[in-house]
Amino acid sequence: MITEKLQNAINDQIAAELWSSNLYLQMSFYMAKEGWDGAAHWLAKQSDEEKEHATDMAHYLIKRGGEAKVSMIDVVPQGWGSYAEVFEHVYKHECHVSELINSLVDIASAEKDKATQDFLWNYVREQVEEEATAAGIVDKIKKISGNGLFYLDAELAKR
Numbered sequence: 219m220i221t222e223k224l225q226n227a228i229n230d231q232i233a234a235e236l237w238s239s240n241l242y243l244q245m246s247f248y249m250a251k252e253g254w255d256g257a258a259h260w261l262a263k264q265s266d267e268e269k270e271h272a273t274d275m276a277h278y279l280i281k282r283g284g285e286a287k288v289s290m291i292d293v294v295p296q297g298w299g300s301y302a303e304v305f306e307h308v309y310k311h312e313c314h315v316s317e318l319i320n321s322l323v324d325i326a327s328a329e330k331d332k333a334t335q336d337f338l339w340n341y342v343r344e345q346v347e348e349e350a351t352a353a354g355i356v357d358k359i360k361k362i363s364g365n366g367l368f369y370l371d372a373e374l375a376k377r
């Protein structure tokens with residue numbers, strides 16, 4: 219059975235994943251309004267993934283005899299200034315989530331819960347990928363000139 223301390227920490231992470239899901243959904247709406255359908259699609263998928271993470275964590279908690287909770291989710295930012303600004307924010311946010319997951323691993327380790335540490339390592343690895351993907355998009359945007367943004371947007375539509 220999972221300890222109460224770890225259960226509460228995972229429930230906090232569930233709230234953080236749902237907040238991330240809302241953040242990316244709001245970014246998707248912003249991009250759709252700006253006419254960037256590829257980015258809107260990419261961000262909507264990212265939003266779905268974050269919700270899946272919250273659900274996976276909830277099911278893990280339940281499997282370990284814990285209780286999963288959906289707590290109040292804070293409002294997310296509503297507007298960005300440009301395509302570049304959105305993806306810089308995605309990158310920054312993913313770095314922040316990586317820190318949250320690392321702290322969660324530390325709590326699981328302090329609680330001597332090996333199964334939860336093992337469960338969380340998947341997220342540690344996934345964060346490496348997510349940071350790299352977001353950094354890659356930011357890098358491409360920086361190198362773009364002319365109509366390049368249209369090509370990038372078409373790429374993002376393929377996700």
Ligand code: OFO
Pocket residue numbers: 235238267268271311312315344345348
């Ligand atoms: Fe939940 O995966 Fe990144 O944030």
